[in-house]
Structure formats: structure tokens, C-alpha cells
Amino acid sequence: MAAIKVHGFHxxxxxxxxxxxxxxxxxxxxxxxxxxxxxxxxxxxxxxLNPFGVVPTIQDGDLTLFESRAILRYLAQKxxxxxxxxxxxxxxxxxxxxxxxxxxxxxxxxxxSTIVSQILVVPRRGGSxxxxxxxxxxxxxxxxxDIYEERLSxxxxxxxxxxSLADLQHLPHTHYLVNACGKGDLISSRKHVNAWWEDIxxxxxxxxxxxxxxxx
Amino acid sequence: MAAIKVHGFHxxxxxxxxxxxxxxxxxxxxxxxxxxxxxxxxxxxxxxLNPFGVVPTIQDGDLTLFESRAILRYLAQKxxxxxxxxxxxxxxxxxxxxxxxxxxxxxxxxxxSTIVSQILVVPRRGGSxxxxxxxxxxxxxxxxxDIYEERLSxxxxxxxxxxSLADLQHLPHTHYLVNACGKGDLISSRKHVNAWWEDIxxxxxxxxxxxxxxxx
Numbered sequence: 073m074a075a076i077k078v079h080g081f082h083x084x085x086x087x088x089x090x091x092x093x094x095x096x097x098x099x100x101x102x103x104x105x106x107x108x109x110x111x112x113x114x115x116x117x118x119x120x121l122n123p124f125g126v127v128p129t130i131q132d133g134d135l136t137l138f139e140s141r142a143i144l145r146y147l148a149q150k151x152x153x154x155x156x157x158x159x160x161x162x163x164x165x166x167x168x169x170x171x172x173x174x175x176x177x178x179x180x181x182x183x184x185s186t187i188v189s190q191i192l193v194v195p196r197r198g199g200s201x202x203x204x205x206x207x208x209x210x211x212x213x214x215x216x217x218d219i220y221e222e223r224l225s226x227x228x229x230x231x232x233x234x235x236s237l238a239d240l241q242h243l244p245h246t247h248y249l250v251n252a253c254g255k256g257d258l259i260s261s262r263k264h265v266n267a268w269w270e271d272i273x274x275x276x277x278x279x280x281x282x283x284x285x286x287x288x
Numbered sequence: 289m290a291a292i293k294v295h296g297f298h299x300x301x302x303x304x305x306x307x308x309x310x311x312x313x314x315x316x317x318x319x320x321x322x323x324x325x326x327x328x329x330x331x332x333x334x335x336x337l338n339p340f341g342v343v344p345t346i347q348d349g350d351l352t353l354f355e356s357r358a359i360l361r362y363l364a365q366k367x368x369x370x371x372x373x374x375x376x377x378x379x380x381x382x383x384x385x386x387x388x389x390x391x392x393x394x395x396x397x398x399x400x401s402t403i404v405s406q407i408l409v410v411p412r413r414g415g416s417x418x419x420x421x422x423x424x425x426x427x428x429x430x431x432x433x434d435i436y437e438e439r440l441s442x443x444x445x446x447x448x449x450x451x452s453l454a455d456l457q458h459l460p461h462t463h464y465l466v467n468a469c470g471k472g473d474l475i476s477s478r479k480h481v482n483a484w485w486e487d488i489x490x491x492x493x494x495x496x497x498x499x500x501x502x503x504x
Contacts, residue, residue, distance in 0.1 A: 123435045123438065123439070124391075124395065124435065134380070135380045135383060137383050137384070137387055138387060139386075139387045139390035139391060139394070141386075141390050142383060142386040142387040142389070142390045145383070145386050146379070146382075146383040146386070149379060149382075150379060163362070163365060163366060164350070164351045166362075166365075167351065167353050167358060167361070167362040168353070170355075170357075170358040170361050170362070171353055171354060171355045171358040173358070174355035174357050174358045174393075175340075175355060177390075177393055177394065178355070178393065179340065219339045219340060222339060223339070
């Protein structure tokens with residue numbers, strides 16, 4: 073059987089979610105570089121795979137699939153009995169995994185991606201960081217992390233006492249927030265969030281991905 | 289077995305996604321009103337169920353679950369053999385359902401919810417609609433709908449030739465956009481999107497929900 077192809081870019085947070093998941097599931101893959109710096113994601117060849125022109129997209133046999141969080145679910149289901157179980161063991165556990173995946177997508181991602189973009193991406197494109205936007209989103213993110221702190225005082229991971237897709241989805245953006253944006257205090261100032269971050273970010277499957285995330 | 293409790297509010301788009309899904313799955317439920325107008329969603333009793341203080345939240349036996357899109361998945365899985373199948377019949381079909389669910393959550397929802405909020409909600413709270421924000425988000429939404437138009441020229445529904453959660457997730461916001469915001473041209477000007485909207489919005493399961501969405 074041909075290996076899964078991952079069309080992605082090494083600095084992309086969404087690509088790195090998928091690579092970490094493939095490592096957790098012990099699945100071999102072929103990486104196909106879509107060079108965002110040369111606009112490869114907006115060329116017809118790539119748009120035929122993904123009309124939104126964003127990375128990543130995977131190809132697994134006849135299936136072409138985009139949207140990183142949907143790719144994670146597909147991999148976690150397809151390789152259910154292999155590597156780390158990322159969905160819990162009952163329907164209720166799986167429901168809580170998806171609940172916290174949605175919290176990541178709807179409440180954590182909007183402020184954190186704005187902060188990371190304003191501090192890391194905008195200046196590289198010759199713009200100036202919008203400090204007011206950064207401050208406003210730090211406040212929003214802080215409120216979300218206060219809820220995480222309460223949750224993580226009761227269970228080791230977000231969905232329960234097992235590492236899941238819900239935790240995994242937080243890795244790439246939090247990595248940039250802590251290691252490249254100078255905003256690690258958002259994490260370290262919260263005891264249980266900090267212990268959770270230390271735990272999940274030290275997983276070998278993630279370390280392997282993080283090595284290739286070129287910040288500078 | 290006790291019926292599922294849905295804590296929600298009749299004008300809430302997220303609540304109405306869940307009610308439509310329960311109708312599709314032919315599942316009885318008890319509706320518990322969380323009156324957003326009196327701030328019931330920010331009181332300790334509700335925050336104990338959902339720390340984010342938003343609706344809906346469901347209770348099914350021992351399970352308390354929030355995040356509307358995670359609730360949809362739970363219901364579609366738990367009642368897989370009952371009512372309408374909303375997930376497709378193979379792993380690949382289910383992957384495409386989740387792909388388009390993510391497109392709704394990440395690309396359709398941000399602009400449409402801003403438009404609906406600016407036109408419908410802000411004036412009711414004594415504010416003035418930010419017309420520039422409305423215009424900017426109409427442009428963003430139009431680009432997303434152009435991709436839908438292309439997709440729906442090839443398959444009857446978003447994930448394939450079957451109605452799924454991906455289509456269902458679009459009902460509440462599009463209902464307000466068309467019927468309460470005067471922005472129906474975004475839909476009717478696109479042939480395949482319009483046919484899709486006419487189809488999905490005429491489902492009896494949705495009509496029953498829409499009757500209770502008090503716009504005025």
C-alpha cells in the first residue's frame with residue numbers, strides 16, 4: 073500500500089498537528105513540500121487538491137482530504153488499533169475529546185493565531201505588529217486558559233486522564249507562543265496548564281516535529 | 289431511560305443546530321430554557337455545566353457535553369442506526385463529512401456570524417451596525433461561497449450525494465442571513481448554492497426548528 077502523502081509546509085501549525093498525529097499513530101508518510109514562500113499553495117496544481125489554497129492536504133489512496141482537524145480525526149479512526157489511542161475508549165470519552173477539540177478550534181485558536189501572526193508573521197512581511205490587537209487577544213486567551221486551569225486541576229489532560237487529539241491540537245500554536253513570541257508567562261503563570269504543557273510538549277512524537285519548525 | 293436534556297435558547301444558532309439534529313435522528317428531548325436575555329448563561333448553576341457560559345449544553349445520563357458541533361457528532365454516532373444517517377457509510381465518506389464540518393466552523397462561520405451579529409444583534413443592544421465590518425465579511429463569505437458553488441456543481445450536498453452534518457451545520461446562520469438580514473442574494477446569485485439551500489432548508493426537521501426562531 074502506498075504511503076500517505078502529506079502536502080504541507082514545515083512552519084505551518086496545521087501541518088505540524090498532522091505530522092505529530094502521524095508520529096503518534098506510527099504511520100509512515102511522504103512529505104510533499106508546498107512552499108508558501110513562493111506561493112505554491114495558490115497555483116492550479118495545488119488548488120485542484122484543496123480549493124481553499126491552504127496547507128495541509130493529505131492523499132491516502134483515492135481519498136484527498138484537507139482541514140487539519142478533520143485529517144486528525146480520520147487518522148485517529150483509521151489507525152484506531154495502532155500507536156497511541158487518541159480518541160478515548162468509550163463513546164462518552166470520544167465525545168469529550170471532540171468537545172475539547174472544538175474548544176481549541178473555536179476559542180483557543182482565534183486569539184492564539186492572531187497573537188502568533190502579529191508577533192511572528194506580520195514583521196517578516198514588512199508590516200508592524202498591531203500591539204493593541206496583541207493585547208486584546210492576550211486578554212481573550214487568558215480567559216480561555218483560566219477555564220483550562222480549572223479543568224486541568226481535575227483531570228490530567230483536557231478530555232480526561234488520557235492524552236488525546238484535544239491536547240495534540242494545542243501543540244503547534246502553544247510552541248510558537250512560548251518559544252518564539254515571548255508569551256510563555258501565559259502558560260507558566262498557571263500551575264496546572266504549565267504542568268500539562270510540560271507533559272505534552274515533551275512527547276517524543278512532538279519533539280521530532282518541533283525540531284523542524286524553523287522559527288528564525 | 290431519561291430523555292436527553294438540551295439547555296439552550298430559541299434564537300441561538302448553535303442551539304438550533306442541535307435541535308435539528310435531534311429531529312433528524314428522531315430522538316425525544318427535554319428543552320431547558322437558558323434565558324440569555326436575563327443572563328442565565330452567566331449564573332453559577334449554568335457555569336457548573338458549561339464553564340464558557342454559552343449555549344447549548346446537553347445532559348445525557350451521566351454525560352454533560354457542550355460545543356454544538358461536538359454534540360452533533362455525538363448524537364450522529366450514538367444514534368447511528370436511527371433516523372437519517374448523517375455521517376456517510378464509509379470511513380472516507382465520514383472523513384469528507386468532517387472536512388466540510390470544519391470548513392463550516394473555520395471558514396463559513398466567522399464571516400457569517402459577524403454579519404448576522406452586526407445586522408441583527410448589535411442594534412437590539414442599542415449599538416450601531418459597523419457597516420465596514422459587514423462589507424468586509426460579505427466579501428470574505430462570498431469567496432467561501434464561490435468554492436461551495438464549484439463543489440455543489442459536482443455533488444448534491446457538501447460531503448457527497450447524501451445530506452450530512454456538514455450541510456446541517458449551515459442551516460441556522462444561513463436562515464438568518466437570508467430571512468432576517470436581507471442578504472439572500474449571497475445565496476440566490478449562485479445557482480448550485482441556491483438549489484442546495486432550497487433543498488436543505490425545506491427539510492421538515494429544519495422547518496420545525498425555524499418556526500421557533502423568533503427574529504423579531
